[in-house]
Amino acid sequence: MSFFKDSVFSDENASKNGFLQSLDPRIKTITFLLFLVQILLTRNIFILLCLYAVSVLLACFSKIRLGFFLKRTWVFIPLFSLFIAIPAIFSIFTPGEPLTTVKIAGLTLIITRPGLSGAALFIARVVTSVSFVVLLNITTKHFELLKVLRIFKIPQIFVMTLGMCYRYIFLFIGIIENTHLAVKSRVGIKIRPKKGQRIVASNITSLWQRSYQLNEDVYQAMLSRGYNGEPLVLNNFKAGWQDWLWLLCALTIFITIR
Amino acid sequence: MHIPDGYLGPTTCGFFYAVMLPIWAVASKIVKKTLKAKQVPMLAIGAAFSFVIMMFNVPIIGGSTGHAVGGVLVAILLGPWAACIAITVALVIQALLFGDGGITAFGANCFNLAFILPFVGYYIYQALTYRAPAISNRRVLAAGIAGYVGINIAALFTGVEFGLQPLLHHTAAGQALYCPYGLNVSVPAMAGEHLLIFGWVEAIVTALVIKFLQKQDTNGFPPKTCGNDTVGLNAETTNGRSL
Known part of the structure; x- marks a missing residue:
């Protein structure tokens, strides 16, 4: 990681x-x-x-x-x-x-x-x-x-998603790191494949649920900065x-x- | 399954860019039309989610590990067109920032992973869960089957793309100019590893995540995300909940 x-x-x-x-x-x-x-x-x-x-x-x-x-x-x-x-x-x-x-x-x-x-x-x-x-x-x-x-005249939806996605990846990697550390500190030993698979799936589920909750917060933050449905990107x-x-x-x- | 630069010849690269351009245009049009402003961040979250899924190493029997692509899972959660955009974005980031997957082969990678994988998986899942209640084991099984079949069909396409290179591009002396193996080697190699290993990883991850989501439906998931009026464009609604 x-x-x-x-x-x-x-x-x-x-x-x-x-x-x-x-x-x-x-x-x-x-x-x-x-x-x-x-x-x-x-x-x-x-x-x-x-x-x-x-x-x-x-x-x-x-x-x-x-x-x-x-x-x-x-x-x-x-x-x-x-x-x-x-x-x-x-x-x-x-x-x-x-x-x-x-x-x-x-x-x-x-x-x-x-x-x-x-x-x-x-x-x-x-x-x-x-x-x-x-x-x-x-x-x-x-x-x-x-x-x-x-x-390259890529549709706006791709460009906006790309910029936001890049920032989310940072956040998600942080969440995964913390979760991994927490699991490691509690388990401490090698686990059976079946248990390992359940832990991975549970982590992915938990990540999705956190992401889903984040959606509302991010939208409110966008609104508060003047987002009106059309993204504005600075070109410098x-x-x-x-x-x-x-x-x-x-x-x-x-x-x-x- | 990410094809690096140098594996595919110019004809194949150009062909898949040409195939993907209308698909991206349609995906962009459909998602823009149906996506409410409030759900715009969801698309970016979906893209980051599909990027991050590939970082989870899943333990498999024999002490080894493999990683899932998560394309079918993202399609079930967001709908196939939104998944197409989300996975494309994840692939852009992987190609540009991580060097995983080529830039000239980007069209082919998107065709396999952002089009074939989510669409095949999504429609198999829809067919197998026809009229199934939201909390039913049939949905878990269907998600596993959809993940397994989706990744294997995508791997088959990748194998065919590799295998066509010696036929399409070679010198008079028979020297291969790009991927050196023909269909007789590339298809069994790609199909074999996915049928035996990676297909199962994809199936296990997709099925288990759907099972956990059914159990931990704490924030109203999946209905609000996958309903017809939101990001997931074609999700079926059952008893006010859809998956």
Whole structure:
């Protein structure tokens, strides 16, 4: 839970005085989407590796600790993808030109060229995509990132729900943490799966009931601040020359690689 | 079941964005039309609730744990269209802030988790609880079945989406460009783990939460939340109470 809170809700890196942090969140999001589309479209592993190098360089210019960045990007999704891509290098799953053979537990397995290059391309694509998404996430304040979605003309109901939902998640995580601590302090030992399932379901039910009660309070708070059915969102984004220059650079990379 | 970036090719990603756009538009229109101003926070609460459900690890036999998605539960509590919006919002937050689920694969993730899962589960639940009293074991059983079937159908769609990638995108030498496994591997893999493990987690959580809600109906739940005049758009009312 603490890892989750630290990694998701910390704006520490977004507050640093680095290159990506200085950009207008709207321009930054658009350029990162261009990079993601580029990563999706390319069939060349060399281009993917170059884009991965760009993401690492951007992290360095943005004063993100390299160890932290690599840990955030490689742990879980790329490692999981690496794990599931390994069988694909063998002829059982990807037939083709044999490269070499390996013996595992008495079984002779053939590694094929299309299998190996396909798996390498897959991993490179996944890790590069994840790196750009993580970079966008850690260098942008979260409430700004959610506000940026308005430029894509997303219906108001989604944008408003998104902003409110983000705040509720904080509250709910606090409630869950306290409940978990209370259960742990009372039970203290390992419990049987059936009992554990009942505790989880009871916690979810209790969370729903608290949320339901909260609805009325939140609505009253909204009314007292002048809510009349149409949400009003402040727009304080400002794009400077460096933002347009960065957009031009990203567009040039996009067009050149294509 | 969240598909990361890089697993699906551009055609599949574009196709699912195109499929989801009208669904989001209809969901937004229906919910805006039927949602009273007073229930606006409920939608955000539903989204946060569906986000948080995924953080509960449920103990399963053998000492292992798994987590539920809660899509069917949210659909039963809010109605399928409101659940579609709530789960979409939860998926946006997961993709942007947690990196769980890709941005290019966002349309496909929403199709599986915010459309297929709540709609299949919700209508199965409605069919199985036809004319059932609010406090009846049939509703608990129906919620479990709806959760199990809903998550398995969503997993089947995910498996098919993965399995189509080598067919849709490959080089002349047969090298896969995206997910490297065909339908013969991806469908059994996705279906197997959900039929054997995660489907049961979803079923247990959905059924037990409905059972607890039936027992602890302290704040008038479920009628006010799920009635036809509120967030839950199609919930059936029985004896002045609906579920």
